[in-house]
Amino acid sequence: MAALVDLLTGIFRQQTLGGAALELAVLAAPLWVAALVGLLIGWAWRPRWAGAVVGDLAQQQEAAGPPAPQPTLANAMAPADVSCRNTLPRAEVVASPEEQQLAVNTGDLMHLWRLVEEKDGGPSWIHMMDRTLPTFRYQAWRRDPPNGPPQYRSSTIFEDASPEVVRDFFWDDEFRIKNTWDDMLLQHETLEEDTETGTMVVRWVRKFPFFCSDREYIIGRRIWASGKTFYCVTKGVPRPSVPRHSKPRRVDVYYSSWCIRPVESIKGDGSMTACEVLLFHHEDMGIPWEIAKLGVRQGMWGCVKRIEPGLRAYQIARTAGEPLSKYAAMAHVTTKFNSDELNTEDNVEASPSNNTEVEKPKHWTGSIPKVLMIGGAVALACTFDHGLLTKAVIFGTARRFAGPGRR
Template sequence: MSVLADMLAEVFREPTLAGVARELATLAAPLWLAALVGLLIGWAWRPRWAAAVAGHQQPVLAAAAAAQAPAQPSLTQATAAKAASSVAPVEEELAVSTPDLMHLRRVVEEKDGGPAWTHMMDRTLPTFRYQAWKREPQNGPPQYRSSTIFEDASPDVVRDFFWDDDFRISNTWDDMLLEHETLEECAKTGTMVVRWVRKFPFFCSDREYVIGRRIWASGKTYYCVTKSVPRPSVPRSSKPRRVDLYYSSWCIRPVESRNGDGAMTACEVLLFHHEDMGIPWSIAKLGVQQGMWGCVKRIEPGLRAYQTARAAGVPISKCAAMAHANTKFVADELTASENNTEAGSTSNNAQAEKPKHWTGNLPKVFVIGSVVALACTFDKGLLTKALVFGTARRFAGPGRR
């Protein structure tokens, strides 16, 4: 303030009124120039909240206009809106939903972006062939992929076979499953939440799984998703120990028989599995490698027994009946929708990463230039250029340093 007072006192020492006016104009000119530059910058470089408010005005005005206009939607539109409002929340609330189907399809097509698969095993018997692969992500347990081709088997029966928990226990082809119960079920989509207790070796406690599962169908190809889901309503206990990370999903589809007659009488099961059992992953990998073939060999006799029971007219269990309530979809349409989503995401990312044109920095150039000009005008022992240039540098942002 003392500096400004000294400057004004020096101005008013002029002997004539014209001299005082001339000195005041000289003193005020940079201030008016700075104000004009600030006005231009304020218009060209509006803050984000101002743009947001401006953008918000249009939908508000449109809504007001729509409220004043008589709205009489057609019966078809009202019915569609009602159907959408009733279906959408159900899909969102399901334990297994459409994104899980999309993920499984990407894994089947090896387009999920994960590490490459390493071949582990290839075994062939007269009635089926088994191949296995594994990969080890940086974060997470080892993942396994297998292809089992059963001769003279239909996808429908194989689908029911893997879904039938009652038969797993009664036939003992899956001798690790000790007990199971259904916690939730959706008769419309076939989505289920089940609780499993599986037997582990004597040096480990048994494991408990809370699993969500659902089946989608595209023609005779079935995508069967089973994964762990959080259910705080199911109390935890020390024994059996809860497994929180579990993923085991299949793609079941008809394939050509190896008999060479061209008939699609064989069935391929692509399995993708990983879980965190609560033991060191190195030990878990060793156990899988040692016990994999022994477990796989038990599946084929179990499937043949299941086929015989179905042919004899034995009623299917409730679990197997839920496999019939699958969700139909068209593979090509889903693929096109997925591609459009990815393309839109890529376009948005490209637009976001596009380098800005130099004209986008004009507001900063104006501000920095104005600051420098003011510094050169007023710095007659009153201001330090170091302070002004430092302020300009901070205003330009850390990206300029």
């Protein structure tokens, strides 16, 4: 800075106006050269998106050819499947705006699918229980995430049961209260329903032990179908329009979803007459998690034992021709997708090769920015001849910027 002040003072001490102008031009020339060098370097190191402004992106698209047509919902529907109102052309994580506005959307399907396939990246499951009766088998696991309530995973295999009937059974809130197999459910009502996708928002009030107040749940739910496998998502959804009360207490963190699929009978005869229900459940009930874990462990088997008689009663009612409730009818409105495509796309996303950028061979033009930067530094250093410190700073700055190369 002192060198620049000395130069300016010397200029204005010139006797003639022409001499002063000449000295100013000599001083300003390196600055203009430095500005021009900066523009050249900025253009040489421009980000990729800047190429689209001048047509680089258009040239790349022309070289790559026309884009492949995207599958649409209309040409992907299965005309023979009347129960499936709509179909996912490919099980994509990026959903349409209409899909994202639903209480339960494709992202929830992906999450449940990864839980079923054990690809969600969560902690390992700890085995809790294994019970077998002549008509069904039950296994349960638990894990404790770093943040959040304990999570539970269970597998229940029912003999002589179809996935369609089991799906309707778990969706039928009216039968839950009528048969009392779920004796904790006190009230239920439908708040919203979408007859195109089968998405529902329901309100539940569940009974808790005498030392706790009852709990209120606002639940969004929806079913996807891949062949005879059903992915049934139910989770807590925010609805500010539903007023809160001190009793029953609202439970905001709630997740309880099933994968219902046919499996081989435990009889070992090779027949696919059994049905497995994989349940993933967690909720924050507003009590200490360690106490909640103890209560779940003590009451788990008692609750599970009531499910199987309720299912058999439901099968008898269906065989007798009793009409479906509106909840069971909504269970028939499913979104169809191909789980094999979901598995393929998930593996492609997880492949490390997709995240590796192929290094391109370096061209001789790649060194032009370095040459310009160093040349500009030399010109500035030669102009400011008032000490070695100024030259050292200029050369050091040029080397720092020219060293990394193009980014």
